[in-house]
Amino acid sequence: MEYVLVITAQNALFILSGAVSLWALKTYWQYRRMLASVAYTPGPKTFFPGTTPLARLLPDMPPVNRTSDWSWKLKYNAFKPYGMDVLASFTFWPSARLGFHIGDANIVKEIMTHHSSFPKPVIAYEPLNYFGRNVLSTEGDEWRRHRKVVQTSFNERNNKLVWRTTQELVLELMENVWDAEEAIEGVVKVQDGAELTRTLALMVISATGYGMRFPWKDNGVPPPGHSMTFKKCIHYILKGFIHRLALPDWILDCYQLGRDTKTAYKEFGIYIRDMIDTRLTSPGEHDDLFSNLLRAREAEKESGVTLSDEELAGNIFILLMAGHETTANTLALTLNYLAMYPEVQEKWHQQVIEYTKPGHLPDYADIPKLTYGMAIIQEVLRLVPVAPTIPKQSAFKTHFTTRTTEGGIKNIPVPEGSNLLINVVGLHYNPKYWEDPMEFRPERFLKEHTYNKNAWLAFSAGPRSCIGRRFAEVEMLACLALIIQRYKIEPTMLPNETMEACRARFMSVERVTFVVQAKSVGLTLRRRY
Numbered sequence: 001m002e003y004v005l006v007i008t009a010q011n012a013l014f015i016l017s018g019a020v021s022l023w024a025l026k027t028y029w030q031y032r033r034m035l036a037s038v039a040y041t042p043g044p045k046t047f048f049p050g051t052t053p054l055a056r057l058l059p060d061m062p063p064v065n066r067t068s069d070w071s072w073k074l075k076y077n078a079f080k081p082y083g084m085d086v087l088a089s090f091t092f093w094p095s096a097r098l099g100f101h102i103g104d105a106n107i108v109k110e111i112m113t114h115h116s117s118f119p120k121p122v123i124a125y126e127p128l129n130y131f132g133r134n135v136l137s138t139e140g141d142e143w144r145r146h147r148k149v150v151q152t153s154f155n156e157r158n159n160k161l162v163w164r165t166t167q168e169l170v171l172e173l174m175e176n177v178w179d180a181e182e183a184i185e186g187v188v189k190v191q192d193g194a195e196l197t198r199t200l201a202l203m204v205i206s207a208t209g210y211g212m213r214f215p216w217k218d219n220g221v222p223p224p225g226h227s228m229t230f231k232k233c234i235h236y237i238l239k240g241f242i243h244r245l246a247l248p249d250w251i252l253d254c255y256q257l258g259r260d261t262k263t264a265y266k267e268f269g270i271y272i273r274d275m276i277d278t279r280l281t282s283p284g285e286h287d288d289l290f291s292n293l294l295r296a297r298e299a300e301k302e303s304g305v306t307l308s309d310e311e312l313a314g315n316i317f318i319l320l321m322a323g324h325e326t327t328a329n330t331l332a333l334t335l336n337y338l339a340m341y342p343e344v345q346e347k348w349h350q351q352v353i354e355y356t357k358p359g360h361l362p363d364y365a366d367i368p369k370l371t372y373g374m375a376i377i378q379e380v381l382r383l384v385p386v387a388p389t390i391p392k393q394s395a396f397k398t399h400f401t402t403r404t405t406e407g408g409i410k411n412i413p414v415p416e417g418s419n420l421l422i423n424v425v426g427l428h429y430n431p432k433y434w435e436d437p438m439e440f441r442p443e444r445f446l447k448e449h450t451y452n453k454n455a456w457l458a459f460s461a462g463p464r465s466c467i468g469r470r471f472a473e474v475e476m477l478a479c480l481a482l483i484i485q486r487y488k489i490e491p492t493m494l495p496n497e498t499m500e501a502c503r504a505r506f507m508s509v510e511r512v513t514f515v516v517q518a519k520s521v522g523l524t525l526r527r528r529y
Contacts, residue, residue: 030096034415035088041412043087043101044078050091068388072509072516076429076437079103083405085430086412089421099419100412103426104402105433105454111392111420112454112462116140118392120464121419127245128321131269132314135467136322143464145305150315151467152299153292159474161287162208163364166478169203171361173216174486178525186527189492194332194518201328202234204475205320210275211288225274228267236264238324272313289319319468325515326386327472331479332518334380336506337440338484339491339523344442348372349484349528362481364474373477373484375445381458383440385424386515390460392420424457486529492522 050060050067060069071078078101079085085104091097102108111118125137135146178188190196199216206212214231222229228236237244240261243252252258279286279294293312300306307315338345355369356362362370397416404410414420429437433455434444444451459466466472483489493502510517 027092027096031090031092034090034096034098037415038088038098038413039411041086041088041410042082042084043089045090045092048091048093049097071388071423071425074426076103076426076431078423078426079430084402084410085426085432086400086402086410088412097419098415099421100400100414101421101423101426102400103423103430104400105427105430105452107400107402108422108427108457108461109454110400111422112460112464115463117395117398118420119395121391121393124391128318129314130244130265131272131317132308132310132312134311134314134318136318137314146307146311146315147467148305149296149300149307150293150319152296153289154467154471155292157287158208158289158292159470160364162204162471162474163367163478165207166200166204166475167361167482169200169207169216170479170482173200177216188487188525188527190523190525192520193335193523194329194520197331197335197518198238198324198328200479201324201331201475202231202238204327205323206230206234207288208471209289209319209323210316211286211290226267226270228264230271233264233267233271234320234324236260237268238321240264241321268317269313272316275316276309276312290316322466323468323471326466326468327475329386329516329518330377330381330384330472331476333384333509334377334476334480335483335489335523336491336518336521337380337383338376338480339489340503340506341440342490344376344440345484345489348376348480349488352481352485356481356485362478362485367474367477370477370481371446372442373480374473375442376480377473377476378445378456378458379440379442382428382434382444382456384509384516384518385428385458387460388423388425388516390422390424390457392422394418394420422457427455427457430455483525486527487525488528490524490526492524 044062044066046063046066048065050065050070058065058067060067060073062070079087085102086107087101089099089101091099102111119139122137122139128134128137133142133146135143135150138146203214203216206214212230214229218229218231220229220232222232226233236257240257243258244261244265247258249262252262275290276294279291293315297307297312338348351370351372352362355366394414394416398414400412400414402410402412428434431437433452443449454461459469459472491502491506493499494505497505505519506521508519510519
């Protein structure tokens with residue numbers, strides 16, 4: 001006898017309803033257990049975890065999807081409703097998960113100082129291993145091996161190269177592009193400040209990172225053996241980065257940016273192999289990061305603490321990503337703030353001309369004297385940190401102690417394996433550490449003022465702080481000092497736009513995925529002499 005199973009639409013709906021009900025009951029039970037395990041610490045609840053690459057492509061829609069864009073929009077207001085600077089967060093798909101949002105500087109110090117107890121969740125960084133494992137995506141002994149080799153690449157000779165190269169490229173822009181535009185009335189109209197700084201940062205990292213120079217206006221013809229120029233290749237890697245991480249190849253093939261991104265990643269791999277082969281056969285004396293990295297790798301071979309070709313490629317890729325994004329966006333935002341705050345701009349100009357001989361360029365040796373310029377950069381990075389959140393994990397069962405807004409003490413149990421999200425934006429706007437946190441005030445970072453060092457995480461902190469911090473600071477100072485020496489920066493206002501509306505437009509950013517990106521706005525530059 002044969003039995004035929006017939007599932008009607010009604011039966012299917014009944015089965016589905018049962019499955020959903022069982023999942024909901026199980027998830028709610030998990031949630032209640034987790035809530036009790038953290039002493040009923042309050043915090044946001046979200047259906048999907050917002051830390052995956054796919055979630056970052058989706059819009060921020062609390063309580064359905066909560067991404068880094070949520071942290072940026074709310075700033076310290078993410079903590080205010082709960083009355084404390086540590087929040088327990090819960091996500092429910094595919095099962096209940098516990099995490100913590102942290103905006104307490106003392107707890108941040110504890111996490112950053114004891115990084116073996118609070119490692120980064122390496123699984124979240126797995127997509128960054130496209131070309132090879134690297135200093136950003138690894139932990140423990142593997143990370144120490146990467147760090148030992150990579151850190152050697154950043155030295156004083158390279159910093160001087162960064163200063164000199166940045167000045168050369170900015171001068172080339174001024175003399176070959178802007179001089180022609182300002183022939184009448186000494187005025188330059190920059191249509192898109194963010195695009196300008198993206199191009200400059202790309203040219204600087206290409207020259208000082210890989211020894212590859214290209215002009216502001218190139219012919220766009222790729223070299224033999226390539227289908228893309230190096231410049232275009234990097235452009236699409238950066239533009240399509242989140243698409244490459246989140247989507248499979250067959251989806252990328254369905255639209256132009258996806259196809260260009262796939263090609264760019266393939267081309268970048270070829271460029272890296274070509275660069276490795278060229279430098280190994282003709283080493284020469286170069287101070288760029290790539291040459292330094294190769295020398296450091298060779299020097300460590302005897303000790304066994306070295307990098308494979310794949311790991312070398314992975315680190316080259318990650319240094320490009322980190323070096324370009326931080327600098328390009330911070331430079332663009334700094335120009336915007338200088339345009340909107342002429343009194344700050346004038347003070348910076350006075351310091352530049354005070355320490356620069358007439359007719360000369362600002363000198364690398366004068367960096368320690370350019371304190372106000374550095375304070376401006378630090379304040380911009382406080383207001384607009386490029387990385388709005390820093391993910392960590394608790395390797396052991398522990399607890400955090402924080403103070404409530406009412407002055408009470410709250411002890412929060414932290415289970416082993418808990419996800420920790422340091423809310424950098426919330427920390428940077430926390431009124432406990434910053435007076436008038438919404439105000440642009442570079443003086444906070446001058447010597448005569450004191451600030452809580454643990455409440456400023458623009459370059460992270462502790463053993464895993466940004467290796468390329470000095471590289472980025474030197475590049476930004478060189479660019480800003482030269483521009484401010486020769487030009488007065490003003491906002492290009494839209495027709496019938498009020499100053500208040502203009503300020504809001506200049507201070508805004510694009511939707512946040514992994515990093516905060518400056519919006520495209522116009523700048524007017526007036527020649528000072």
